[in-house]
Amino acid sequence: MSTQPDRASKLTLAGTIDQVAEANFLGRKIPAVQRRSAARLIAGRLGLPGGYAGAFAETAAERSRTVRVFTGENLGRNARRRHVLAEEACRSLRLLGRTTAHASAALQAADNRLLAQIAQVRARHPDTPRGTFCCPFCTVSVWRHATAGGLRTFAPELRAGLRHLRSRRDAAGGWRTYPFFYTLSALLEINLPAARAELRHAAPRCARLLRKLRAQAPYAERRRELLRRVLAAV
Numbered sequence: 001m002s003t004q005p006d007r008a009s010k011l012t013l014a015g016t017i018d019q020v021a022e023a024n025f026l027g028r029k030i031p032a033v034q035r036r037s038a039a040r041l042i043a044g045r046l047g048l049p050g051g052y053a054g055a056f057a058e059t060a061a062e063r064s065r066t067v068r069v070f071t072g073e074n075l076g077r078n079a080r081r082r083h084v085l086a087e088e089a090c091r092s093l094r095l096l097g098r099t100t101a102h103a104s105a106a107l108q109a110a111d112n113r114l115l116a117q118i119a120q121v122r123a124r125h126p127d128t129p130r131g132t133f134c135c136p137f138c139t140v141s142v143w144r145h146a147t148a149g150g151l152r153t154f155a156p157e158l159r160a161g162l163r164h165l166r167s168r169r170d171a172a173g174g175w176r177t178y179p180f181f182y183t184l185s186a187l188l189e190i191n192l193p194a195a196r197a198e199l200r201h202a203a204p205r206c207a208r209l210l211r212k213l214r215a216q217a218p219y220a221e222r223r224r225e226l227l228r229r230v231l232a233a234v
């Protein structure tokens with residue numbers, strides 16, 4: 001396994017999302033030409049086969065590959081992967097800012113479709129805790145999309161989602177069934193005291209991991225920087 005994200009996948013939906021997320025994470029400005037081509041690639045995947053709820057779909061070439069989120073957790077091959085990629089694709093378009101009219105329209109359509117899907121699934125599963133959706137992985141992707149400015153009607157539920165996360169705390173400084181690093185990445189962006197409280201819960205584990213994380217571990221650089229940011233934020 002490589003220690004860093006797969007650069008060769010940059011023409012895939014997941015590869016494009018990863019590049020945009022990295023530039024955002026590192027505070028690196030993407031040149032306008034590249035912003036437009038990234039937006040065009042993502043927007044062009046709207047409503048294609050294999051997409052979640054008619055939102056942005058993977059390319060045929062990447063469907064057989066392993067896909068990881070920005071923090072390195074493997075998305076597997078089920079509906080979760082399609083959903084997380086759709087939310088992350090929307091987030092990417094938001095991070096890219098104004099690019100083309102087509103991209104803005106595609107983002108609006110995808111956002112509406114994802115909100116409609118959330119409402120529909122919740123109607124079928126009324127016991128789903130407020131501020132969460134489907135599974136922990138999907139929930140974190142929804143939080144990341146909402147904190148980037150999407151899913152307007154879901155965003156007010158973030159507080160409730162954080163209360164749920166708190167109820168999932170484990171003794172090791174994480175949260176039962178929640179992907180640790182991916183969850184940290186969302187918490188760092190949620191500007192609410194309840195998010196800081198969860199980061200404080202995770203801080204001792206972050207300090208331990210920072211000492212232990214091997215240089216060759218997958219996504220080690222990003223994870224190390226993420227851990228440093230958590231420790232600086234609490």
Ligand SMILES: [Zn+2]
Pocket residue numbers: 079080083133134135136137138139
């Ligand atoms: Zn899910």
